Amino acid sequence: MFPEYKRKTPEEILRELEQLKRGKLKVYIGSAPGVGKTYRLLQEAHELKAEGIDVLVGLVETHNRKETSDLIRDLEIVQKKEVQYKGRLLEEMDTQAIIERNPDVVIVDELAHTNAPTSPNEKRYMDVEEILQAGINVISAVNIQHLESLHDIVEQITGIKVRERIPDHVLHEMANEVILVDVTPEILRKRLSEGKIYDKSKIEQALTNFFTDSNLGALRELSLREVADDIDERIGKTRLQNGLQSPTGVHEKIMVCVQYGGNAEKLIRRGWRIASRLKTDLLILHVTNEASMNRSQEDRKKIQNWKKLATQFSATFIVEQTDKRTISETIRDIAVENGITQIILGQSARSRWEEITKGSIVNNIMRIATGIDIHIVADQNEN
Structure with missing residues (x-):
């Protein structure tokens, strides 16, 4: 052959x-x-x-x-x-x-x-x-x-x-x-x-x-x-x-979901290392329910830092508003639109009280994002 x-x-x-x-x-x-x-x-x-x-x-x-x-x-x-x-x-x-x-x-x-x-x-x-x-x-x-x-x-x-x-x-x-x-x-x-x-x-x-x-x-x-x-x-x-095809992760695509918690950059780095080993694309997603004009100066700075890391890692960076969707539904929609096969999430997406009253974002994504592998990265600051 x-x-x-x-x-x-x-x-x-x-x-x-x-x-x-x-x-x-x-x-x-x-x-x-x-x-x-x-x-x-x-x-x-x-x-x-x-x-x-x-x-x-x-x-x-x-x-x-x-x-x-x-x-x-x-x-x-x-x-x-x-x-x-x-x-x-x-x-x-x-x-x-x-x-x-x-x-x-x-x-x-x-x-x-x-x-x-x-x-x-x-x-x-x-x-x-x-x-x-x-x-x-x-x-x-x-x-x-x-x-x-x-x-x-x-x-x-x-x-x-x-x-x-x-x-x-x-x-x-x-x-x-x-x-x-x-x-x-x-x-x-x-x-x-x-x-x-x-x-x-x-x-x-x-x-x-x-x-x-x-x-x-x-x-x-x-x-x-x-x-x-x-x-x-x-x-x-x-x-x-030399004109030869090299094995690549053409069937894999990684997405990292980041929020304003302290482990966002850690998630991005983890996502890049997975994508790099699989030789595939990386997408970084931030889901928000607020318009950009309403963000605090601190939140704007965090988003700029994420964009900077995305540029370093040649990753696509997306900021997506929820509109009438839940955060979990928004993440699922972006994953489906971009052919994502693996999602990386932080364990501490919500406070304990929010998880009790509104449900865990991680659990909701695992329930509705069928056919997509979910990686949960623990927050070292968690008790």
């Missing part, structure tokens, strides 16, 4: 030609600080330099680690630019200087870094995008806890809300290659105890909080799974690029 081939459209061919002009992005990913990502970045820089390749250090944070500092020697480094903000003098990567210098390869550490508020770009990965657009190759690094879709999982594991995050598409679409830098929790804790990761004054606190065996083990597992999923996804893309 011959494989099924798919002819490329003129638009796809044009996109491929544009991609050829872009620089390539390689990302080293690790489970935690101290696994050796920055060390590996600088090792590769020396290897490239030895091969006669024009390599530049755009930005590397040594964190006063001697082994890392030693590796920067003999490498050309772009001077950081100074940024004024609220009377303070901050230093950021000079993206324009890198583009004007135009090396073959530039090393850019800490991909999830948030720039000073007065910088042209909000995040460092946006600076990297500009460098790639200029045709310069980039080698960078990031830890698994900075991935947007894993935010809630990482918080559940470590008890820490990671504020600096990158959209998943940076890893799975912008990056041409993702490499795992992996060490065991035992080695990481040993490095920490020896003062090779943080200053001595922070060692004891780190050992008893973030750098516990259970935390590091769970983060390591997340890293391994993420890279394995990335490999599967790239194999599928390669098949498509």
